[in-house]
Structure formats: structure tokens, C-alpha cells
Amino acid sequence: MAAIGILGAQGRMGQAIAAIAPTMGATLAGGVDLGGAVFGEHGDAATLAAQCDVLVDFSSPVALAGHLAAASATGVPIVIGTTGLQPEHHALIDEAAAAGLAVLQSANTSLGVNLLAHLVREATARLGPDWDIEIVEMHHRHKVDAPSGTALLLGEAAAAGRGSDGVTLNRFDRIGHGNDRPREEGTIGYASLRGGSVAGDHMVVLASDNERIELGHRAENRTIFARGAVKACLWMAGRAPGRYSMNDVLGL
Template sequence: MTAIGIYGSAGRMGRAITDAIETAGATLAGGVDAGDDPSPLAAAADVLVDFSTPSAIEAHLAAARAVGTALVIGTTGLTPQHQSLIDAAAADIAILQTGNTSLGVTLLGILVREAAARLGPDWDVEIVEMHHRHKVDAPSGTALLLGEAAARGRDSTLAELRVDSRAGLVGARSEGTIGFASLRGGSVIGDHSVIFAGEGERIELNHRGDDRSIFARGAVRAALWLADQPAGRYRMGDVLGL
């Protein structure tokens, strides 16, 4: 059986992944958290799953790369520098990095890309997300993932089209941009809506996460798939053959 190690094992996602491993026909290689040496776990595992913090990513990449262990990264709030480190490590190990491991969100991203590709720039794109009061990053990694999908559908990049906030007299909306709104409160696991607004009509694509186990199950499925892949950088869509 595939042995899966968890970086960030004491967190909410880490605990949920531990439960998901037990029902997926895999084994738990162990888990580490902030301040622990990540190297022994990297050597003991067939594949690693990281739901820790951005500050730990560099050390976790180095540990996995040193022993050739595949790595699923679900940590959000990563910077462009983190992405560059992931790109470099992917030359030697298989890495799947995503803002959301839910299989439903993965499919939603495909639908968003297809809609953006077929609707003109006169259809405005707005992404609204809500999470629990304890979430520290905004927009969510999932919202950014969906924004990237919309940008790809329009043969552009999210960096070129992204609008994060509107306050005060900001003027009319610029055509082709992708807007974000982030809501925080209560115990919401994760709600995401992508709105395509045209003249006289509107399309809304939604996903509601009711239980954290959806992310854990997706992460374990991604880990089992990634363990057999050659070095490179992968997306959740690859797990589903999309």
C-alpha cells in the first residue's frame, strides 16, 4: 500500500486527511508540524501531502527533493517566490499544487474556463467566496484558482485581469477584468460563485463545501495518483484526466 506522509498533521486538514487515508486503502507514514524536521518523514513516505503554512514550503520542498518523494501541496497564500521554488523542485520530483483539492471544485474550474472561452469580454466575470472567520488569506486559494481558469479561457493571465477590491469612487468597471469579493464569518467551510454577467442575462456557477472531508478525500486521491507520476508539475485536473 502507498504510504502517505502529512506536513501540517495537527491542523484541521491534517486530521481530516489522516481519517481519509484510513478509508482509501493507503497507509499513514506519519506527520510533522511547525518546528519539526521534515526530512525523516520525506524519506519514510511514498508521497507527501502538505497543508501547513507558506513559511514552511521551502523546507518541505527541499526535504522531498533530497529523497525524490512526490509532493501534493494544498497550502494556500503562496507568493510568486514560492511558485518559483515549486517550479524548480518539479524538475526532480512530481508535484501537484492546487488551491483546492475538492473534485467538485476541479470540475468547476473546467466549466469556468470553457464559459470564459466561449463568452466575449463584454461578459463581466466576478468571483465571490466565503469562508469561516479563522481563514487568514483572501481571496481564497480556490477563488484564485477559478480566476486563473477564467483568465486562461480568455487567453490571458490573472495578473493582467485581476481586480481585488473596490472602495470609493473607483469609476466604471473595465471590460475584461476579473473581480473578486471575499466574505468571512461563522464556520463556513467554503462557498464559491463565479458570475458571468452579460447584457440582460447572467450565468452563475457555484460550489458549496459542506464538510472538510471533501478536501481530504480529494487530497488522498491526488496523492495516490501522484505517487506513480514522473517528475513534473501537475494540477488536480490531471488526476481526473481533464
């Protein structure tokens, strides 16, 4: 039975993980947030890391460096679900993994979303550039980053199917404000919608002449993300150093 330490324990995901972890065969070592301990006796990430089997981080990008340092200092594996990460954050994760830390990072810990990404990669690998790729996502009115980390994850999967890293294919500003222009063949377009209390809807549209494939996922509440995160934590406990993803948890 793995003991989980929660970083960002006051956030929506932190609270969801704390609620569901005991029902999945895990124990809670404690939880910390910006102001210190939320539950348990550990006042910061470093002391919490020393008392748990695996850390799970759903805090903020600015806290990532400190949390990686705490995990590295104790050798405890860490699952990172924080969204809004930039290239410099991924570089920090790569460095920590190369230096001997077991770290799993995913923009979305839903098992369904990660299976969807696998299907998207398989589909684009078999369809030619005459199939246009568009990604549409919708989230609640309070979500700040756009497109969502999950949309980018799906875009990376689509690009990987076509043998690209995705960066050169992504188009975020194709329409409006003087940017109107025809669609470029082979690119991946994104559209972001915000409103209401939507937990997360994602649709990958593959469109060719006279036919269209739509691969999608709808999140009804955050429990699915928390459940996936706990499953990742149980899988990561005691794992050898390296960088992992939800694909590894699913055996894909």
C-alpha cells in the first residue's frame, strides 16, 4: 500500500485525490500547499517527500522546480499533473529524470484521454496529409490556459503519427484579428471554448473530402482525473529512475 503525498492539496485536484485515494488501496502521507501543511504534520514539500512513497503534484508551474528538488533529494518518485507547463519546465523534468529521479508527467491523468491520444496517433499514422486535423476543447469559465494541456497532448499524438514533434504543425491563431488565411496543408488547428462548469470536453476531427472522423472524450467530473492520478501513483511507487507517461501505466 503506497503512501501518497499531495502537492497542491488545497486545489480542486488535490482535494479530489485526497478523497478517492483511500478507496483505491492508497494511504495519505499528508498534503501541502502554498501556505504550508493542509493535512498531516508536514509543513513543506521537502519534509513531506521524506515521509511518503510517492508525491503527486497538481500545484502550479512556478512551484515545479522546488517540488522536483524535494523529490530528487529524497529519491521519492513524483507524478506531475500540473498544467500550463512551458518548455523550460519540461527541460527541468528531463534533467531530474536523467539525474536519477522517477518522474511521470502528463497534462491529463484520465485513463480515457490517454487511450484517446493513442487512438489519435494510430489514426494519423495511417491517414495521409489530405486529412485535415482540427482539435476543439471546452472547459469551465475559470480555466486560464488555452489551449488546454490535454488539447496539446492530443496534438502531439496527432503529430507523432505523422512523424513530427508537433511544434511546427500547430496553428493557434489562424482566424480573426487580421490573421485570416487559408488552411495550410498538414497543419493542426486548435479552437478553445470557455464557459459554465465544463470539466473538460475534447474532440479531434480528422476531415477529408466527403468524410470525417471524430474522436472525442467528455469528462463529467474531476473524479476521473483523480482516479487516474492515484493509479499512476500506485504504479510509480518504487519505480526505477526515468521519465514516464500515462502510456506506461496503461501498458500502451
